[in-house]
Amino acid sequence: MGSLVVNGLIVTMDEERRIIEDGAVYLKDGKIEDVGRTSKLVDEYARDSEEQIDAKGRIVMPGFISSHTHLYGMALRGASLDIEPPTDFTQNLQRIWWSLDELLTKNDAYATALSAALTYAKHGVTCFADTWSGPNSINGVLDHIEKAVREVGIRGVLAFESTERHSEKEGNEGINENERFIKKAKGQNRSLVEGMVSVHASFTVTDDHIRRAFQVAEELDAPFTIHTAEGLGDVYHNLERYGERTVERFKRLGILGPRTVLAHCVNVSTREVDLIANTKAGVAHNPMSNSLNAVGVAPVPDMLEKGVNVGLGDDGYIFEPFENMRSAFLIHRVHRRDPGAITLQDVLEMATMNGAKLYGLDTEIGSIESGKRADLVLIEPKVKPSPINANSVLGHLTYTCNAGDIDAVIVDGEVILRDRELVGIDEEKETAKVHKTISRLWDRLRSAEPQIDRVRGH
Ligand SMILES: [Zn+2]
Structure with missing residues (x-):
């Protein structure tokens, strides 16, 4: 069984740089199986999907x-x-x-x-x-x-x-x-x-x-x-x-x-x-x-x-x-x-x-195309100053969006961020652990020596 991302504005970054309005992506076994219009992909794959992720109002991009x-x-x-x-x-x-x-x-x-x-x-x-x-x-x-x-x-x-x-x-x-x-x-x-x-x-x-x-x-x-x-x-x-x-x-x-x-x-x-x-x-x-x-x-x-x-x-x-x-x-x-x-x-x-x-990974990742690994991000701009469609989306990605707009992240077919929350990770606990280690490093850094004579090649 696979999963379907539906109703999204898909910025594929494929060879033709297609942008698909009301688009869908079908994912199976960690891979992208198909990309196209939602109506077409629902007809074809809904029966074989254990999950449908609704990307209405969201931009769907390669990670x-x-x-x-x-x-x-x-x-x-x-x-x-x-x-x-x-x-x-x-x-x-x-x-x-x-x-x-x-x-x-x-x-x-x-x-x-x-x-x-x-x-x-x-x-x-x-x-x-x-x-x-x-x-x-x-x-x-x-x-x-x-x-x-x-x-x-x-x-x-x-x-x-x-x-x-x-x-x-x-x-x-x-x-x-x-x-x-x-x-x-x-x-x-x-x-x-x-x-x-x-x-x-x-x-x-x-x-x-x-x-x-x-x-x-x-x-x-x-x-x-x-x-x-x-x-x-x-x-x-x-x-x-x-x-x-x-x-x-x-x-x-x-x-x-x-x-x-x-x-x-x-x-x-x-x-x-x-x-x-x-x-x-x-x-x-x-x-x-x-x-x-x-x-x-x-x-x-x-x-x-x-x-x-x-x-x-x-x-x-x-x-x-x-x-x-x-x-x-x-x-x-x-x-x-x-x-x-x-x-x-x-x-x-x-x-x-x-x-x-x-890094020689272009046959695996970097775009939303069938056959590639399923690395996707769903972006829902909190501020929508003007219509977001196939003609305007590139401008919005550079002018409007910020990291807080990342709504979901899928890597290798696994949802690792859902509704802006990390899946299966106690973020507060992990962050506290990290802060403790970095504080100790900062203590050591206070008495660090500058490193001057550090060039080679003569
Ligand atoms: Zn560097």
């Missing part, structure tokens, strides 16, 4: 995909840090993120992942790509994150962010943790959680490390991701030590290709965008985090014009798909002083299909 995040970013939400305020991105890493990394435990990994996964589930994000960082919590840490993600029931692509900030040994342990986890995840039948290889950024690792990490991704046929030209420090590091800009160095190392997801690409030249396009590498764009860190604006309109696949991430900052879409929509218009710089369709693609493509 949102966060193409780049750090679940442990939850640990810094609202933290008051007694530090000299950073004035650029490198200081930001030295004084905040790397100081935090030193303190993180596997228990923190579980608690922050649980906090983020609960948030994602309530906000309609059904899949994300995460990298964990922490030199004192490497071996086995991904199992703790996996446990939290499984408890909530969303999809995740998990990795440890390998770096040689302290030593080559630390770098190897990071690669090994990814290798271990990818193999484990591949061995699990129909798992919602997968592994990938993640390297921190070009300025904390040697050429040799990048090559070795990429080789593991190739051997295991897994995605590979690396922070790329986020701040100018990254670019200067590579110019000074290698005489190459960041993406040029990656080209020489042979790591650009369809399995590679370059996070950020803020400070990239036109030639570097061409290299990305020609090699079919993908980009995870994080406009809200880039704004917070004041690193600049990624040339996303150029990338889209050249056919680069760009997904939308949050970088562990604001775990909310609508705010990230709004930000992506606005930042390029003002940056280019061009209202045609980016379209509503572009940002919606970045938040769904493009993210699926980045």
Whole structure:
């Protein structure tokens, strides 16, 4: 027996980008069996459905995909840090993120992942790509994150962010943790959680490390991701030590290709965008985090014009798909002083299909099409300023909606959020647990040391 979602406004994100008014989706065995008009699907499938979910007045979308995040970013939400305020991105890493990394435990990994996964589930994000960082919590840490993600029931692509900030040994342990986890995840039948290889950024690792990490991704046929030209420090590091800009160095190392997801690409030249396009590498764009860190604006309109696949991430900052879409929509218009710089369709693609493509999941998720896994969100805008129909829905998704409008979430055919409530999870109890762990981390963070001499490659 399957289940029917009926009477909805279906934004399919399929090849033709069809939007179906008074539409229905038939789900069976965790998959989408059929999509079409409600009258037709009720005729065909009502007898074989144990449940009908009424989506009247609701937008039905494929689940949102966060193409780049750090679940442990939850640990810094609202933290008051007694530090000299950073004035650029490198200081930001030295004084905040790397100081935090030193303190993180596997228990923190579980608690922050649980906090983020609960948030994602309530906000309609059904899949994300995460990298964990922490030199004192490497071996086995991904199992703790996996446990939290499984408890909530969303999809995740998990990795440890390998770096040689302290030593080559630390770098190897990071690669090994990814290798271990990818193999484990591949061995699990129909798992919602997968592994990938993640390297921190070009300025904390040697050429040799990048090559070795990429080789593991190739051997295991897994995605590979690396922070790329986020701040100018990254670019200067590579110019000074290698005489190459960041993406040029990656080209020489042979790591650009369809399995590679370059996070950020803020400070990239036109030639570097061409290299990305020609090699079919993908980009995870994080406009809200880039704004917070004041690193600049990624040339996303150029990338889209050249056919680069760009997904939308949050970088562990604001775990909310609508705010990230709004930000992506606005930042390029003002940056280019061009209202045609980016379209509503572009940002919606970045938040769904493009993210699926980045991680090789586009035959499984990213759109509402028969044969794909059943990852859907039902959105009921609390405020309806004007009619919501096939012609206006893209505008409403970027201008009107917010996370509080997510009414139901279905992942792999399972309803995990119903009437805005998480199913089978005592949210209050779980949140109290998380807060206790994060409070203890904040206590430790108060006496943390800045991490200054932490670049490699000379
Ligand atoms: Zn990041």
